[in-house]
Amino acid sequence: MIIFAAMDTDLILQHVAQHIRLDEAEQTFFNSLLHPATIRRKDHLLLQGNVSRHESFIVKGCLRTYTVDDNGQDHVLMFGIEGWWISDLYSFLTQMPASCFIDALEDTSLLQLSKPNLEKLYEKVPKFERYFRLILQNAFVAHQQRINQSLSFTAGERYLEFVRKYPGLEQRIAQKHIAAYLGITPVFLSMLRRKLSGK
Amino acid sequence: MIIFAAMDTDLILQHVAQHIRLDEAEQTFFNSLLHPATIRRKDHLLLQGNVSRHESFIVKGCLRTYTVDDNGQDHVLMFGIEGWWISDLYSFLTQMPASCFIDALEDTSLLQLSKPNLEKLYEKVPKFERYFRLILQNAFVAHQQRINQSLSFTAGERYLEFVRKYPGLEQRIAQKHIAAYLGITPVFLSMLRRKLSGK
């Protein structure tokens, strides 16, 4: 059990280390602010209308952020896999009601950072301002690229881009979720995949 | 001339006042950091590959942020009109090369805030951190909504949403730019408009 916990924090510390440099004491303090959590497949991490109370780092598993339109159809804004942070960023920052749902597509284990703990972290280790600013900037750029791709790419090209961005994920999750991410029907995705593999 | 200058800063101070409250001295200081600029129709404010050196507040006129794909086609990420800030936010924040172009669709007058001046502003009037954080959050949410709409809306619905978001703009700019924003061809937009007005 202790061994597992150690491995968990390895991944997140490795992720942080890609952006800022921490000494031993800072690492320990950071760890002390993180709460492990697990969420089972099909359960929700966040409901539309609720406030996103923490940022969640994904240690293992897979989540999706999605909305539901007037016709009851799902649209996937993003997936989260190992090594990603996930939340409704807007809701977390503003503490206003979230505009989307987040649920688990696999049994998932998380390390959660609450808003109060994040503020403590900023106060004690201001370097983290930089870290989370970089995370936000990356998210912003990712959104912009996705808008671009939705303007210029065909569904087949968007599928290939999805595979590039989330390696291996196409074998882990249901195709209907991928279709809801690409903005096409599951039926059409099925045809696309046959065509792509047939080549 | 002095009267015009006064009116210019009225619009931006009004915009700031919607988010934070400033006293007389703070307003004056803020003004002293802004540089007026004008840009003529078809000229570029920012070229892809260059660094976005300032945030530009649009006093009058219209700009577009766009990319060009491998086939030479334009894709419009956003338009900017009176009362909006425009820049390649990522490039401005990171001072890395911009991934898009910005040019003027009408003769446009701006109030520009350079990065060094922004830092001075943050130092002297920390309230502005809140102001620009709100601007960033709004931009983030706008991107998210647009992704959502590209997933769930048909071209006709996206056109109506464009009209709602940029009131009156459809009569000010060329339709090919609107088409490049919606992700459709100018030919198809022309047919859409006939259908919508015919009803």
Add this chain to the structure above:
DNA sequence: CGTCTATTTGAATGTACTCAAAAGCGGTGG
């Protein structure tokens, strides 16, 4: 094993694109 949901396949339809040609509009120079 049976039930429920997801995926595949096929046919018919709708949405959006390409190509081509004509009409409109704006700027420029004579």
Add this chain to the structure above:
DNA sequence: CCACCGCTTTTGAGTACATTCAAATAGACG
């Protein structure tokens, strides 16, 4: 001020992309 040139918009025909509906098959889970 008019005539012309270039660019944008409109219109039409044919095509490609993506959807709907329906039915059959395959997988997942109790």
